[in-house]
Amino acid sequence: MNINLKEKFNKISNYWHPYIIGELNDNFVKLAKLNGELVWHSHEEEDEMFVVLSGTLMMDFIDKTVTTKPGEILIVPKGVQHRPWTNGEEVKVMLIEPKTTQHTGTNKVAQTVENLEWI
Amino acid sequence: MNINLKEKFNKISNYWHPYIIGELNDNFVKLAKLNGELVWHSHEEEDEMFVVLSGTLMMDFIDKTVTTKPGEILIVPKGVQHRPWTNGEEVKVMLIEPKTTQHTGTNKVAQTVENLEWI
Numbered sequence: 001m002n003i004n005l006k007e008k009f010n011k012i013s014n015y016w017h018p019y020i021i022g023e024l025n026d027n028f029v030k031l032a033k034l035n036g037e038l039v040w041h042s043h044e045e046e047d048e049m050f051v052v053l054s055g056t057l058m059m060d061f062i063d064k065t066v067t068t069k070p071g072e073i074l075i076v077p078k079g080v081q082h083r084p085w086t087n088g089e090e091v092k093v094m095l096i097e098p099k100t101t102q103h104t105g106t107n108k109v110a111q112t113v114e115n116l117e118w119i
Numbered sequence: 120m121n122i123n124l125k126e127k128f129n130k131i132s133n134y135w136h137p138y139i140i141g142e143l144n145d146n147f148v149k150l151a152k153l154n155g156e157l158v159w160h161s162h163e164e165e166d167e168m169f170v171v172l173s174g175t176l177m178m179d180f181i182d183k184t185v186t187t188k189p190g191e192i193l194i195v196p197k198g199v200q201h202r203p204w205t206n207g208e209e210v211k212v213m214l215i216e217p218k219t220t221q222h223t224g225t226n227k228v229a230q231t232v233e234n235l236e237w238i
Contacts, residue, residue, distance in 0.1 A: 002185050003192045022194050024166045025217055027146065029192070047143045049215075051170065066121050073122045073148070073213075075141050094192075096168075096215055098144055 005031065005053065009092060011119045016111050018095060018103065019119040028116070030095040037085035041105035043078055046098040050074040055091030059084050124150065124172065128211060130238045135230050137214060137222065138238040147235070149214040156204035160224035162197055165217040169193040174210030178203050
C-alpha cells in the first residue's frame with residue numbers, strides 16, 4: 001500500500017503522459033513529468049489537483065498565470081479553462097482527479113493520452 | 120487556487136486534528152500534524168490517502184506495520200483497520216479522502232474531531 005514516488009518516476013520517460021499509481025474511491029492518483037506545454041482545455045465535471053514535487057508548474061488561466069512550486073498545491077476547478085506549461089525545466093507532478101477525467105478534456109490533440117496505464 | 124502548505128501548517132498547533140485546505144469533487148484535502156498515536160479504526164466506505172510531507176508516519180495494520188516517509192504515499196483501503204502513530208517526532212501529512220470520512224471511523228474517542236474546519 002506504500003508507494004514510493006521516485007521509484008515510479010524512474011519508470012516514466014515521456015512528457016505530458018500521466019500514469020496511474022493508485023486509486024482512491026472514484027479517483028486516480030497519477031504521476032507525470034512535464035516539459036514544454038499542453039493545450040488549453042477544461043474538465044467539465046472534474047476538479048483536478050496538482051501536487052508539485054519538483055520544478056515550477058506554470059498554469060495559464062484566461063485572466064492570469066499561476067505559479068506552483070514544491071510545497072504548494074493547485075486545484076483547478078471543474079469547467080475552468082487552463083493550460084499547463086513549464087519554464088525551461090522538467091516538472092514532476094502528482095495528480096489526483098476523478099477516474100472519468102479526460103487528459104485534455106474535449107480538446108483532443110496529438111499529445112492526448114486516451115488510455116491510461118498503471119505503473 | 121494555489122495553496123502553500125507551509126503557510127497552512129503554521130496555523131496548526133494541535134496534534135491529530137485535521138483541517139481542510141481544499142476540496143476536490145467529493146473529497147476534502149486536509150493537513151494534520153501528528154505526534155503520538157491515534158486509536159485503531161477503519162472507514163467502511165472510504166479509501167484514505169496519506170501524503171507524508173515531513174517525518175516518518177508509522178501505520179499499524181492487523182498483520183504488519185508500514186513506514187511511510189516524505190516522497191512516499193500510503194493509501195489505506197476502505198474497511199481496513201489501521202492505527203497511525205509516530206516514532207518520537209512530529210509528522211506532517213496531507214490527507215485526501217471523501218468528505219463523508221469520519222476521523223476515527225465509528226470508534227469515537229476523546230481525540231476524535233467531529234466538526235472539520237477550514238484553515
